[in-house]
Amino acid sequence: MRTCNILSIAGSDPSGGAGIQADLKTFSALGGYGMAVVTALTAQSTAGVAGVQEVPAEFVGSQLETLLNDARVDAVKIGMLANTGVIRAVVKALDAYELPCVVLDPVMVAKSGDRLLSPDAIDAVRTELVPRADLITPNLPEAAELLGENERHDLSSMREQAERLVELGATRVLLKGGHLSGQSSTDLLVTPDGLTETFSAERIATRNTHGTGCTLSSAIATLRPQRRNFSEAVREAKDYLTEALRHADELDAGRGKGPVHHFHRLWAAGERA
Numbered sequence: 001m002r003t004c005n006i007l008s009i010a011g012s013d014p015s016g017g018a019g020i021q022a023d024l025k026t027f028s029a030l031g032g033y034g035m036a037v038v039t040a041l042t043a044q045s046t047a048g049v050a051g052v053q054e055v056p057a058e059f060v061g062s063q064l065e066t067l068l069n070d071a072r073v074d075a076v077k078i079g080m081l082a083n084t085g086v087i088r089a090v091v092k093a094l095d096a097y098e099l100p101c102v103v104l105d106p107v108m109v110a111k112s113g114d115r116l117l118s119p120d121a122i123d124a125v126r127t128e129l130v131p132r133a134d135l136i137t138p139n140l141p142e143a144a145e146l147l148g149e150n151e152r153h154d155l156s157s158m159r160e161q162a163e164r165l166v167e168l169g170a171t172r173v174l175l176k177g178g179h180l181s182g183q184s185s186t187d188l189l190v191t192p193d194g195l196t197e198t199f200s201a202e203r204i205a206t207r208n209t210h211g212t213g214c215t216l217s218s219a220i221a222t223l224r225p226q227r228r229n230f231s232e233a234v235r236e237a238k239d240y241l242t243e244a245l246r247h248a249d250e251l252d253a254g255r256g257k258g259p260v261h262h263f264h265r266l267w268a269a270g271e272r273a
């Protein structure tokens with residue numbers, strides 16, 4: 001099978017734990033070929049975000065047009081978009097090039113608490129981007145923001161919120177439970193036929209969870225074209241993330257909330273030997 005091209009449209013995280021850096025590592029680790037359109041530079045470490053320099057929307061559009069006039073793309077992962085202008089440039093490209101397998105991580109706030117999306121851009125995410133995605137992967141605060149509701153922390157309310165996000169126009173919703181507490185870390189997938197599937201993994205006892213959301217959405221985007229359906233891709237993406245979390249404490253990438261450990265599965269398993 002030919003190698004899949006996976007495009008990340010996201011912000012840069014110099015610490016390598018989140019954003020395009022995490023996305024590209026994930027694409028490679030799972031056998032994809034990574035491409036990246038940068039929407040914003042952040043001055044960021046494991047300790048937090050010191051500043052954001054947004055890429056002008058026209059230049060995001062120019063990056064997309066230049067790339068997509070040349071390259072075939074099998075799946076897209078969308079992360080930090082910063083503002084409404086950038087969202088519109090991305091929407092334009094999604095429509096013009098009819099991009100397949102769009103996984104939208106509606107990034108709003110970093111784990112450190114710093115804002116990565118202007119509050120006045122939430123409406124454009126909700127009305128223009130959510131309906132164009134094949135899958136959205138909000139965490140609990142992002143789901144609440146998109147719905148204009150309070151944040152909920154129990155599985156039955158999560159299911160109701162995921163269903164309301166489908167009513168809002170999302171094709172599929174993976175509502176992530178990383179912000180819950182307990183022995184396991186559970187995410188809920190609601191599909192277009194209204195079915196809910198639960199994905200549970202052992203909760204790894206580590207403070208190094210920087211970029212878990214970026215890693216999960218990128219893993220799903222990489223695996224979906226290589227698997228039969230989203231359900232299989234999500235299951236395997238979560239296994240990959242849990243393994244990356246299990247090895248996170250082996251890294252020494254800063255003194256704050258460190259990144260998860262991406263490693264090349266094919267090489268690690270000796271399959272290329």
Ligand SMILES: Nc1ncnc2c1ncn2[C@@H]1O[C@H](COP(=O)(O)OP(=O)(O)OP(=O)(O)O)[C@@H](O)[C@H]1O
Pocket residue numbers: 018109110111138139140176177178179185186187201202203204205206209210211212213214215216238241242245
């Ligand atoms: N300690 C943990 N052990 C196992 N899985 C975890 C843990 N923390 C988060 N996860 C999983 O990581 C994925 C991302 O969830 P989370 O809700 O933390 O995303 P996020 O807040 O968008 O992440 P970020 O903003 O750091 O990119 C989910 O599949 C969640 O279940």
Ligand SMILES: Cc1ncc(CO)c(N)n1
Pocket residue numbers: 010011012013018019020042044079080107109110111116211213214
């Ligand atoms: C650039 C970037 N994208 C996404 C996240 C999500 O945590 C982050 N911290 N930084």
